[in-house]
Amino acid sequence: MRDLIVFGEDFGGLPSSTQHIVARLSKTRRVIWINSIGLRKPRLNVNDISRAFNKLFGNSKRGYQTINVEPNIEVINIKTIPAPESRVARKLARTLMLQQLGPILEKRCIRQPILWTSLPTAADLAGHLGEHSVVYYCGDDFSSLAGVDHNVVSAHERRLTRKANLILAASKNLYAKFPEEKTAYLPHGVDVDLFSKKAPRANDLPNTGKPIAGFYGSLSKWLDYELINQVCRARSDWEFVFIGPNELTYYPLPQLKNVHYLGPKAHQELPSYSQHWDASLIPFKLNEQIRACNPLKLLEYLAAKTPIIATPFPALEVYSPHVNVAQTAQGFSTELSNVVGQVNHCEDLVNEHSWDSRAQVVNVLLESL
CATH class of the missing domain: 3.40.50.2000 (Glycogen Phosphorylase B;)
Structure with a gap:
C-alpha cells in the first residue's frame, strides 16, 4: 500500500x-x-x-x-x-x-x-x-x-x-x-466508541434541576442567532449550553441567566456534555455553506442517543426519522417540550456510518x- x-x-x-x-x-x-x-x-x-x-x-x-x-x-x-x-x-x-x-x-x-x-x-x-x-x-x-x-x-x-x-x-x-x-x-x-460509550457528566454543566439543551461547534456566521435568542428567552425553564470557539468579533449569544457559554473543549470531552444534556441543537442558517455541509456533530449527537432539534438543511434528510426538525423559534420551543425524557435509539444507523x-x-x- x-x-x-x-x-x-x-x-x-x-x-x-x-x-x-x-x-x-x-x-x-x-x-x-x-x-x-x-x-x-x-x-x-x-x-x-x-x-x-x-x-x-x-x-x-x-x-x-x-x-x-x-x-x-x-x-x-x-x-x-x-x-x-x-x-x-x-x-x-x-x-x-x-x-x-x-x-x-x-x-x-x-x-x-x-x-x-x-x-x-x-x-x-x-x-x-x-x-x-x-x-x-x-x-x-x-x-x-x-x-x-x-x-x-x-x-x-x-x-x-x-x-x-x-x-x-x-x-x-x-x-x-x-x-x-x-x-x-x-x-x-462518527467515532462510535467515543460517543456511544458512557462518559462521566462534565463538572461545568449547569446543575439547577432544569433540562439542558446543548450545542457544540464554532460560533460563526452560519448559526441563526436571532432564533437562538428567541428560544432562550421563551424557554426560561431550560438551560442552554454552548461549547466551541467564538469566531466572530463580538459575543453573539443572549446574555441571560439560562445561557451558558463554556468555551472550546477537547474532542474527547464532548460526550461528557452531549450524553448528559436533554436535547442537542443544530440551529443553522440555510446559506450556501450549510446547503453544502455534512456536519460532523449530527452523527456524534445520534451516537450520544440524545434527541436532536435542528433547522432543515439538505444533509439532514437521510437522518430525518431520528431528528426533530423546526424552522422557527416557536417550533424549537415546541420541540423542547416534546423531547423531554426521550432517548434516540439508532445504533444500527450509527454503526453503518x-x-x-x-x-x-x-x-x-x-x-x-
Missing part, C-alpha cells in the same frame, strides 16, 4: 474528517501530515499577523489540546506563503515548500506516495512531489466558506480538480460540483488508483 503525504488543517484539536480517515489509513500506510498551508492572505490585525508569522517560520497555531498522533503519522510544520494569488507568489510558495518537503521525503525513503489534500491551496504542489496520484477530499464549499479568500481559493480548486485522480465529496451538493467520472460521494462518519467503515471504502478507492 502506498504511503500518504497529507495537506490538511493543523493536526490535533477537534479532528476533521480528514484526520479521522487518515488516522485509520495509517494503520497500514506511513503518513507525512503537513500542517495547514492556509486558505487566505493575512490581514492587518494582530491575530492574522501572528498566524502569518507562524506560517512563515513553520510554527503551528496554538488552541485545542493536541490529540495523540498515531505511530505511523509524522506531523510537520513548513514555511509557506498563505493562499498566494499572483503567479509569482504561487511559484515562490511552491518553491519554498518543495525545498522543505523534498529532503523530508528523501530521508524517509518515501517513493511515489499518494498526495492527499483537503486544502485547495495545495494545487500547485500536485505533480512536483513525485507522487503516484492526487486525491482531493472536499469537505466544504470553499466558494462560500467564511474567512477565506473566495476568488483565490476557487482558482486553486479549479486547478486541483483538473490535476486530481480522485475527488471525495462530503455532501451531495459538493459531489455535483465535480467531474462525475472521478468523484465519489463520501459523507462524514462509523469512521471505520468510511476508511474501508477509502482504502478500496486508493488501491484502485
Whole structure:
C-alpha cells in the first residue's frame, strides 16, 4: 500500500474528517501530515499577523489540546506563503515548500506516495512531489466558506480538480460540483466508541434541576442567532449550553441567566456534555455553506442517543426519522417540550456510518488508483 503525504488543517484539536480517515489509513500506510498551508492572505490585525508569522517560520497555531498522533503519522510544520494569488507568489510558495518537503521525503525513503489534500491551496504542489496520484477530499464549499479568500481559493480548486485522480465529496451538493467520472460521494462518519460509550457528566454543566439543551461547534456566521435568542428567552425553564470557539468579533449569544457559554473543549470531552444534556441543537442558517455541509456533530449527537432539534438543511434528510426538525423559534420551543425524557435509539444507523467503515471504502478507492 502506498504511503500518504497529507495537506490538511493543523493536526490535533477537534479532528476533521480528514484526520479521522487518515488516522485509520495509517494503520497500514506511513503518513507525512503537513500542517495547514492556509486558505487566505493575512490581514492587518494582530491575530492574522501572528498566524502569518507562524506560517512563515513553520510554527503551528496554538488552541485545542493536541490529540495523540498515531505511530505511523509524522506531523510537520513548513514555511509557506498563505493562499498566494499572483503567479509569482504561487511559484515562490511552491518553491519554498518543495525545498522543505523534498529532503523530508528523501530521508524517509518515501517513493511515489499518494498526495492527499483537503486544502485547495495545495494545487500547485500536485505533480512536483513525485507522487503516484492526487486525491482531493472536499469537505466544504470553499466558494462560500467564511474567512477565506473566495476568488483565490476557487482558482486553486479549479486547478486541483483538473490535476486530481480522485475527488471525495462530503455532501451531495459538493459531489455535483465535480467531474462525475472521478468523484465519489463520501459523507462524514462518527467515532462510535467515543460517543456511544458512557462518559462521566462534565463538572461545568449547569446543575439547577432544569433540562439542558446543548450545542457544540464554532460560533460563526452560519448559526441563526436571532432564533437562538428567541428560544432562550421563551424557554426560561431550560438551560442552554454552548461549547466551541467564538469566531466572530463580538459575543453573539443572549446574555441571560439560562445561557451558558463554556468555551472550546477537547474532542474527547464532548460526550461528557452531549450524553448528559436533554436535547442537542443544530440551529443553522440555510446559506450556501450549510446547503453544502455534512456536519460532523449530527452523527456524534445520534451516537450520544440524545434527541436532536435542528433547522432543515439538505444533509439532514437521510437522518430525518431520528431528528426533530423546526424552522422557527416557536417550533424549537415546541420541540423542547416534546423531547423531554426521550432517548434516540439508532445504533444500527450509527454503526453503518462509523469512521471505520468510511476508511474501508477509502482504502478500496486508493488501491484502485
